[in-house]
Amino acid sequence: MTQFSRRAILKQMGAVGLASAVPQTLAAQNPYAELDGVPWFFLSDTEARFLSAFCDVLIPEDEFPSATQAGVIDFIDLQLATGYGQGAGLYMKGPFRRGTLSQGYQAEMVPAALIRNFIAAAIEQGGDLAAADAEQREGVVSALSETEDSFGGAQGRVVFEELWALTKEGYFGDPLYGGNRDYAGWEMVGFPGAHAYYLEFVDKNVPYRAPPKGIGHIPGTNRSASLGASAMMKKEG
Amino acid sequence: MVTELPKTDVVIVGSGWTGLAAAYELANAGQRCVVLERGGWRHSTTSFGAPEEHDELKYARQKEHMIDTPIKTLSFRNDGSQTALPMRRLGSFLPGKGLGGAGIHWNGQLWRPLPSDLNMASHYSERYGQGILDGLSVQDWGVDYDELEPHLNFFEKICGTAGIAGNVEGEAAEGGNPFEGRRSEPYPNPPMKSSPPQDIFRRTAEQMGYNPFHMPSANVTRAYENPYGAQLHPCVYCGFCERFGCGYLAKADPIICIYDVLKDHENFELRTGAHVLRVEKSADGQTATGVTYVDEDGRELFQPADTVCLNAYALWNVHLMLVSGLGTPYDPQSGEGTVGRNYSYQTMAAASVFFEKDVWSNPFMGAGAMGMTIDDFNGDNFDHADLGFVGGGYISANQTNGRPINYQPTPPDTPSWGREWKQAVRENYLHHIGIVVHGSSVSVPQNYLDLDPTYVDDYGQPLLRMTFDFPENDRRMSSYVLSKAEEIARNMDHVRAVSTSNQAAEGESYSVVPYQTTHNVGGAVIGTDPSTSVVNRFGQMWDHHNVFVFGACLFPQNLGYNPTGPLMGLAYWTLDHMKSDYLENPRPLMDA
């Protein structure tokens, strides 16, 4: 495995810093420009834009929506504000030590703090990821995914694993939680969702064509109820 | 201030499979039973219904049915030279909480041990010479297959098990597992359906001279009434088995199969929210007097009882013994002591098969025990003479689920995220199956459980400390059986690509992060020699004759099968001896 030095990452970040000089119009073409003005539960606009840029490297737009377009930022916002982000499911008694890979999560912070501190450190050291071009963004994400260096108090790879897990959860989880908007992730792979009854199909070599339905499916539509902040905004708007 | 409660005949710690089975059998034998459950009350009908239960985020990722890690976890290290750190988040294995225990969120893969699994040490020594076991702590169970058979059979009927028998009273049956031990009866229900990829696996395995069969399944295949009078419904292949409860009443669980037909019994009382702190001992230390627990309001209560049954999850049973001073803790330096000794796990590997577009696996259609399996490389079903290891595993094309947060099959050399990854996931999701290698796990002197010197749980008790890494024996075993699985995968028709993964690959340490299996076994093992076992062959503690121990903590080493079948066979074996012998004349059932 390639070991990325702190310097290499800072170099990537520096490239982003330079790129922040690009005209606003260019940045506005990114999907995360649409996130402006969303009344987030947890994130600041800056954090939302950063995460959007980050997550869209992990799941970019093609014939199917990018992470951001599928509501992943709404999902992460909700998760950080609630149980997962606040440490539900985590044993948080000390003493804290950096463990081996086999020993798993040993950060002294709950995930919400871990991610907030990481974003702040990353922006401070490298500039606005959201304003960088695609190649630069990919370089930064790639470097972070493998480094043991700390950003905001936790190793880069640890934060990366949290964010990558969140991105997949947001893209493929039930749309009730704000992600997987309009069943984007489920449509993409062909997963029919929460209403599952396959007695007549399981032994047949045929495609299954029923459109997906989530827990909060709205009958007669291809949508689900959503607890995400954007959805709330639309409802109120 | 501890409040002493009125005495009961039997106190049972835990309301999972073994706890409720014990309560049913003992209550019906006239014993007043109090069952203490750490988690809450719940019911398969009202708590596990679709669509709400079909929430991958909540139950599979955030693990709502599992033990509350912030309150109680364990610490972990790979070897004695490291500092154990708390397992801060669930990962590799998932102990349950609440009525029904982990019996709620199992897959329903219901196996019997091979006869040679139960006398593993003597079997291998006789066939290959003593040297083959050098460096291992492998030992016999002290109870043989013929003794367990009626109890294994009974539990299969409790669960409405689906499958094809391979050996009913010595008669070989087509489509069954030819390696299994003698059965007194066939399975009560016909086998599960199989998916197109599983049919391809079966054909290929047959062509290669192996013996494929439907995995025995506690996902029931037709409307069924069990011997207790409980009713089960057929499985709809919803793909939400493991980590989820079954609201269809189709996956046998302790609530539907036992609790419902026990709950109104006058000798049965269930107390939920009851966290047992320790088993109390008599002044002379020879017997237990009952258990002390904390109730939901934080009060400490002492429940006196004539008999104490330990029916918690395997790891927590060992923890309870260690914090209660039951038995003698194992010391890896001297090799003395038995509590915590012979902890072992399961050695998991897999081949991943990517099909051409005309093979539809539709992986979301599946069931926990929907498997097409071969047993040709399990146990001692194959010649170990020149292989350099003992044990083995079954190879099974399993179609358990396609829940998309976790299920993202990508062929070899696909980047792990980004554009190509996304493309690969979408192209392969509906055309993929995993072939599992479910391998045994030997016990070795350096893998064990004890108490952590630093970390405590919410009740101020030291955490259990696990010291474990895959023994060399199991790395060799896993690599060998995986190569056989890969060979089958590569011989299958319509296959575009095959990849493999091995948790016990050379150079990789066991990690508590990725889920592997909730088959933690040993630590309070069964046997006939008090210097190498915690309980005698009846499940009774050598040191305290009125303490009976249940569950996978009894396994001296782990076999290549899922543990629920063998451990329930042991449970009914123990209960049989309690009812027919011990209760009327409480005493040690074996001389130490």
Place this chain on the structure above:
Amino acid sequence: MKQIRYAALISLPVLLGVTWAVQAQDFSDGPSVQSLESRLDDDGVSFNAQVEQRPDDDLLEIGRLVAMGGAENGGSGMACITCHGTDGHGDGSGAFPRLDGQPGWYLYKQLVDYASGARPNQVMSAIADRLTEHEMEAVSAYYGAMPTGTIPKHGDVAGTQLQWGGQLAAVGSAEKGIPACVNCHGANGTGLAPSVPYLAGQYASYMELQLQLWKEGVRDNDAMNVMSSIANKMDESDMHAVAEYYARVTSEEAQVEDEQYVSPSAME
């Protein structure tokens, strides 16, 4: 091409103890084949209506003719629309179930079971017996593709009973060991194609009768063979409660479509 003959409508004076007069039916009340065909562009509708093959206009046309009483073997004996309506809503009496929007495969299986006697019913068995397999498929797809409309009018029922019915529907009963209806009948009781019928908006008296038939073992033809064991755990008031509850459930789908499609029975 099969020759389709038209059979005259026949009226039966007494059926299942319910007396009614055949109303003059105008087939043009029902949705046109074209409008149904266009609905099949929606994957959900198409999946729901399908029996063995994806329905096309030919199949729907045959289905429509069968519904009106035409059939190859000299007619089905009587037209489906006589009791089930041109819109599949039944006649409002509650003796005849709604068919509109039921899964096509489910309807087909019922016809097969009526014909074989697996689902005993004097009238329906005689009718189904005279249909070819293809006609059964066609008429099933036809009704399966039909939009669901409004719910027929209801009688009085105590609020506490509705509440109990709703509870049985949503979470079942731990006390009685009854699994929730929604497991198999879908959220809001909207059914799960191919084999599980919707309950939402079905006639209460029909559903209650079916539960009784299941309990008595007269009907025993569900795909999973569990309805008899579930009905066995229910007493009469449970059956009444859950039937009355589901009769009142309206899916949002129905409301949305109401704006475009006004059912004839709703215009009474």
